[in-house]
Amino acid sequence: MKKFENLFHESDYSHETLFFNTSSLISFNKDYFGECGIFLTKDYILILNKKISRTINYAGIFDFETKNTLFGRKVIFNIPIDNLTVEMDFNFDKDRKQFLSKLQELMENKENEIQTIIEREEYIQEQRKNMPYEELKKLKELYDLEILTEDEYKIKREEMLKDYL
Incomplete structure (x- = not known):
């Protein structure tokens, strides 16, 4: 994980606050990119290795599934807005559980933040009508x-x- 942390600190995203980081094997639409660092920030998942630097905004994640294989523990994200399927293959179930737990928390926070903004805008619009x-x-x-x-x-x-x- 240290090599990915170094990549993170050398990246354009180094100013972001990290809430969780781990690593897993990654593929995008069945294209395999090998082991990558996975970093959870306030707004998105950041996936890094020497070949790629990719962000996935929480708002774009509509559903995901978990799948156990003989050698790994997968999380599969479907992101229709980008026409993208992301597969993360964790070595250990505990790593996957920690990742999903923190991801769910951050996504709920983001959803609440968006809902607050929507409610505020609706209130302003209603006030302007009056x-x-x-x-x-x-x-x-x-x-x-x-x-x-x-x-x-x-x-x-x-x-x-x-x-x-």
Whole structure:
């Protein structure tokens, strides 16, 4: 694993925070790339060896399966957005279990983060629907007619918009 850690630290991804790392045999769409370092960051899986440097965004992983073979413990990812199947073949079941446990945790965190963003955007859109457009127009008219000073206008406008922006 040390050789892959060195590759990681020499890579463009060295600034990323690592949550887990291990190694396994890797193939992409049945093309075999040999042993690779697997690094889990906040947003993606990073797969590295001297031949390849590949990231797989958690949002692109729709399903995966596990499969036991005579000599290995596989995890197979289907990533339709990239038309990609990734096979990871772990030597030991404990390595695979640790990898899957941490991956599931990170994917759930990412899903929650995305859901929070979606809910926030929906809230903002709903607030904008309820924005007091007519009242703002009237306020602007009062300012244009010089009934309100610029300071009074700005204060009142900010007060009216504080819940919407």
